[in-house]
Amino acid sequence: xxxxxxxxxxGLSACDAPPSPKVYVDAGARFPExxxxxxxxxxxxxxxxxxxxxxxxxxxxxCAPCRRELPSLQRLSEQLDPQKFAVVGMSIDADGYVVREFxxxxxxxxxxxxxxxxxxxxxxxxVRAYPSTYLVSAEGVVxxxxxxxxxxxxxxxxxxxRTMAD
Numbered sequence: 001x002x003x004x005x006x007x008x009x010x011g012l013s014a015c016d017a018p019p020s021p022k023v024y025v026d027a028g029a030r031f032p033e034x035x036x037x038x039x040x041x042x043x044x045x046x047x048x049x050x051x052x053x054x055x056x057x058x059x060x061x062x063c064a065p066c067r068r069e070l071p072s073l074q075r076l077s078e079q080l081d082p083q084k085f086a087v088v089g090m091s092i093d094a095d096g097y098v099v100r101e102f103x104x105x106x107x108x109x110x111x112x113x114x115x116x117x118x119x120x121x122x123x124x125x126x127v128r129a130y131p132s133t134y135l136v137s138a139e140g141v142v143x144x145x146x147x148x149x150x151x152x153x154x155x156x157x158x159x160x161x162r163t164m165a166d
Contacts, residue, residue: 024126031136036113039096053164054136055087058121061102063130065149070108075153077110084165092118137164
């Protein structure tokens, strides 16, 4: 009977091994090195941002709150010292061309990468809602995980993010 239950639940191999844990990132955790592609399909990694405060925004072109939030992220990126801070968008759209055109039309120039299969968003970061933003210290520790659209260029967020570089 137990063997039948295992087979029904997903196969015999699932009964032999414990389920593999998901790696979800939360405040206080070390931020994992992410391997993605830029919007031209070239490989990129968060390792290239080591030593900078990272504002990583996970978004999609089809997400209305994401679209409303992008202008404030653009203004935030313009107010931060690029030697100390990196504002990066991580689009979960499958088509990089659509994302590039979307950003060009809206005059969004901060760095954007792509997670076309949503593997990083789902399996590494554990994103459940869009947009989601990760504030990561220069030492690579997650300081905040923020769900939902925010006015990133307001005084409160600017102060908090700037103090992360001190």
